[in-house]
Amino acid sequence: MNLDSMYQEIILDHYRNPLHRGLRDPFDAEVHHVNPTCGDEVTLRVKVVDGVVEDVSYESEGCSISQASASVMSDLVIGKKIDDAMELEREFLALMQSRGTAEGDEEVLQDAIAFAGVSKYPARVKCALLSWMAWKDATAKAMEPAVASPAASAHASPVDIDVPEQEKP
Amino acid sequence: MTVTDPRLVGAVDAARTSAAGAATSTSAAGSIGYDVDAVRKDFPILARTVHDGLPLVYLDSAATSQKPLAVLDAERTYYEQHNANVHRGIHVLAEEATAAYEATRDTVAAFIGATDRREVTFTKNSTEALNLVAYAMSNAETTGAEAERFRIGPGDEIVVTEMEHHSNLVPWQMLARRTGATLRWIGLTDDGRLALDDLDSIITERTKVVSMVHQSNILGTVNPVERIVARAREVGALTVLDGSQSVPHLPIDVTALGVDFLAFTGHKMCAPTGVGVLWGRYELLEVMPPFLGGGEMIEVVTMEASTYAPPPHRFEAGTPMISQVVGLGAAVDYLSALGMPAIAAHEHAITTYALDALGSVPGLRIIGPPTAQDRGGAISFVLTDDSGRNIHPHDVGQLLDERGIAVRVGHHCARPVCLRFGIPATTRASFHLYTTTAEVDALVEGLHGVRRFFSR
Numbered sequence: 278m279n280l281d282s283m284y285q286e287i288i289l290d291h292y293r294n295p296l297h298r299g300l301r302d303p304f305d306a307e308v309h310h311v312n313p314t315c316g317d318e319v320t321l322r323v324k325v326v327d328g329v330v331e332d333v334s335y336e337s338e339g340c341s342i343s344q345a346s347a348s349v350m351s352d353l354v355i356g357k358k359i360d361d362a363m364e365l366e367r368e369f370l371a372l373m374q375s376r377g378t379a380e381g382d383e384e385v386l387q388d389a390i391a392f393a394g395v396s397k398y399p400a401r402v403k404c405a406l407l408s409w410m411a412w413k414d415a416t417a418k419a420m421e422p423a424v425a426s427p428a429a430s431a432h433a434s435p436v437d438i439d440v441p442e443q444e445k446p
Numbered sequence: 447m448t449v450t451d452p453r454l455v456g457a458v459d460a461a462r463t464s465a466a467g468a469a470t471s472t473s474a475a476g477s478i479g480y481d482v483d484a485v486r487k488d489f490p491i492l493a494r495t496v497h498d499g500l501p502l503v504y505l506d507s508a509a510t511s512q513k514p515l516a517v518l519d520a521e522r523t524y525y526e527q528h529n530a531n532v533h534r535g536i537h538v539l540a541e542e543a544t545a546a547y548e549a550t551r552d553t554v555a556a557f558i559g560a561t562d563r564r565e566v567t568f569t570k571n572s573t574e575a576l577n578l579v580a581y582a583m584s585n586a587e588t589t590g591a592e593a594e595r596f597r598i599g600p601g602d603e604i605v606v607t608e609m610e611h612h613s614n615l616v617p618w619q620m621l622a623r624r625t626g627a628t629l630r631w632i633g634l635t636d637d638g639r640l641a642l643d644d645l646d647s648i649i650t651e652r653t654k655v656v657s658m659v660h661q662s663n664i665l666g667t668v669n670p671v672e673r674i675v676a677r678a679r680e681v682g683a684l685t686v687l688d689g690s691q692s693v694p695h696l697p698i699d700v701t702a703l704g705v706d707f708l709a710f711t712g713h714k715m716c717a718p719t720g721v722g723v724l725w726g727r728y729e730l731l732e733v734m735p736p737f738l739g740g741g742e743m744i745e746v747v748t749m750e751a752s753t754y755a756p757p758p759h760r761f762e763a764g765t766p767m768i769s770q771v772v773g774l775g776a777a778v779d780y781l782s783a784l785g786m787p788a789i790a791a792h793e794h795a796i797t798t799y800a801l802d803a804l805g806s807v808p809g810l811r812i813i814g815p816p817t818a819q820d821r822g823g824a825i826s827f828v829l830t831d832d833s834g835r836n837i838h839p840h841d842v843g844q845l846l847d848e849r850g851i852a853v854r855v856g857h858h859c860a861r862p863v864c865l866r867f868g869i870p871a872t873t874r875a876s877f878h879l880y881t882t883t884a885e886v887d888a889l890v891e892g893l894h895g896v897r898r899f900f901s902r
């Protein structure tokens with residue numbers, strides 16, 4: 278194993294100096310996602326204006342991979358059209374599920390390409406995906422027409438991800 | 447072991463011989479009753495390498511222990527020579543299989559100081575053993591004067607501690623929800639011991655059952671069972687002890703402990719996965735309703751109703767985990783041949799050494815008792831880098847793994863403990879009879895490396 282393939286300098290930079298961190302108003306939806314096997318948690322807010330991700334803000338707790346991923350994700354999706362951001366999320370998910378076989382398109386994924394090495398470590402894939410799944414969930418909620426309160430808050434378990442379960446009692 | 451036991455005399459003899467051979471020389475580490483290096487040869491996995499040639503440093507025995515050859519051989523010989531279903535057949539193999547299965551009941555009873563073999567019920571693991579008691583307490587069959595002690599409802603209270611493994615917390619939360627009873631708990635002090643000052647106001651006349659962990663899997667704390675049992679008895683509450691982390695590491699005598707039930711799990715005590723034990727006082731088991739219904743646990747069955755077998759079979763519905771029970775018997779023989787006092791002494795020495803060595807790592811904070819007194823060899827800690835920033839346990843574990851060092855990270859199925867200490871997770875190193883001081887040294891060196899990596 279080569280640790281540097283996981284702990285890329287870009288990842289450590291985002292971990293030490295996370296972007297867009299801190300919960301901000303206004304927002305359309307807020308979600309709280311946890312990774313029950315390791316205790317990583319994220320509370321994330323999304324503000325959508327005219328089909329564009331206006332803002333993503335978050336508070337999170339967890340390992341370097343999950344923290345850096347939240348920073349990279351928010352920086353990538355803010356300002357994007359929702360459709361483009363969702364496409365990006367699918368790219369990232371595919372990369373993470375590749376078990377080290379995919380390289381990813383750097384043009385598309387930009388800083389998120391640094392997580393390619395993480396996909397070799399099934400126990401860490403969920404760390405990298407936590408904030409992406411939270412963002413996807415929050416955005417879907419923000420888009421729901423019938424949401425009564427503008428600050429609809431939801432607690433959801435992480436989206437089922439196709440990685441082997443690693444944690445044991 | 448009984449003479450009629452067909453269980454792999456060879457394998458058991460091998461366990462005895464290797465343990466006896468080990469006992470002849472004493473380790474350089476001090477007054478330890480056996481030679482750790484010799485004992486390690488009984489565990490083939492400890493000799494393997496990881497990540498292209500690094501020796502394995504296995505410090506995750508609290509999650510599961512490694513298995514000695516005697517246990518592997520016992521299971522293999524069982525399948526090669528004796529395999530049949532138990533308690534249902536008159537042919538040779540069925541009788542041998544039954545004898546082997548039942549022999550473990552004697553072995554386990556003797557191991558924990560039980561005077562009556564019928565007090566030993568085989569379960570899947572500790573979790574099932576604990577659920578068995580919790581479900582008995584809300585079973586519709588909990589009727590009749592003799593089952594009064596198991597009846598529970600609104601106004602009654604269940605007492606646990608804040609350091610329980612989820613397996614000894616969630617079943618009681620579920621029982622409270624099913625029955626309307628109230629769950630209460632004994633809190634923790636800052637150094638990870640039970641806060642017993644207000645014990646008398648937590649365990650009261652309303653308490654129906656007190657269930658607690660003997661040795662914490664996250665804090666390492668060994669709890670003062672006698673004191674709590676004394677109070678529970680005063681108010682007539684049942685007592686359940688989760689011995690998952692104590693039975694594998696300490697001499698245990700159920701009579702001396704004074705509890706009503708003891709749950710433990712084979713895989714943490716050198717036995718295979720898939721087998722655990724519920725020990726219970728016979729007069730209680732005799733009136734305790736069943737948990738799972740099915741074959742083996744009945745007496746007379748008609749289309750309308752059934753009567754149940756006496757313990758232990760009442761609680762062993764269906765075909766049991768026969769080869770695992772045979773493996774458990776071999777594991778207990780292995781531990782007994784080394785001697786539980788010697789094992790406890792070895793682990794105490796390693797724990798003392800490790801607490802001291804970990805104390806030399808800057809930025810490391812132990813979560814749990816700081817000394818080896820009333821403490822076992824599961825040591826949780828959190829770590830910061832040179833500038834005082836937390837290094838997440840996930841990252842610690844990953845970097846240690848890079849060096850071949852296996853530790854556990856996370857909340858260790860005891861999330862309330864992490865909440866109590868205001869931390870998201872810990873890194874935990876845990877020891878067993880085969881752990882060496884050299885492995886502790888490797889851990890300490892590894893932790894210095896982790897700090898260097900994250901302090902860049």
Ligand SMILES: Cc1ncc(COP(=O)(O)O)c(C=O)c1O
Pocket residue numbers: 446508509571572573574611613614659661662663688690691711713859
């Ligand atoms: C203290 C304690 N209780 C209960 C359990 C549950 O054991 P099992 O998963 O074998 O049922 C464990 C171990 O995981 C434990 O450490």
